[in-house]
Amino acid sequence: TYSYLLNGRVAEEPWMGQFAAGERVLLRVINAAAGSYFDVRIPGVSMTVVQVSGQPVEPVDAEEFRIAIAETYDVIVQ
Numbered sequence: 001t002y003s004y005l006l007n008g009r010v011a012e013e014p015w016m017g018q019f020a021a022g023e024r025v026l027l028r029v030i031n032a033a034a035g036s037y038f039d040v041r042i043p044g045v046s047m048t049v050v051q052v053s054g055q056p057v058e059p060v061d062a063e064e065f066r067i068a069i070a071e072t073y074d075v076i077v078q
Contacts, residue, residue, distance in 0.1 A: 024078045026050075031067040038067050047075040 007015040019025055027047075029040055041047075041064035049060045051074035059076075067073055 022078060024076055027075050027077060029067060029073045029075065031069055031071050033069060035069065037069070040065055040067055040073070042077065045077050047077050050074050050076055 003010050009015045017025070031038060047062050047065070049057060049062055049065060051057060051072075053071050062075075065073060065075075
């Protein structure tokens with residue numbers, strides 16, 4: 001059985017961060033899978049993509065993005 005991890009935690013015991021309302025947080029999403037693509041979204045929260053695989057990009061607002069094998073995305077959420 002495959003287990004997908006978020007900060008080393010399984011879905012039954014998820015990672016949870018506590019932030020103040022209106023605080024801007026940078027999240028780095030890394031796809032360390034050997035053969036899976038993932039669609040990433042945070043329900044009800046818009047993300048601004050600012051870096052892809054270590055390269056800065058023109059900031060793009062997104063509700064969801066697809067991350068391929070070995071890619072990293074840096075996103076800002078508020």
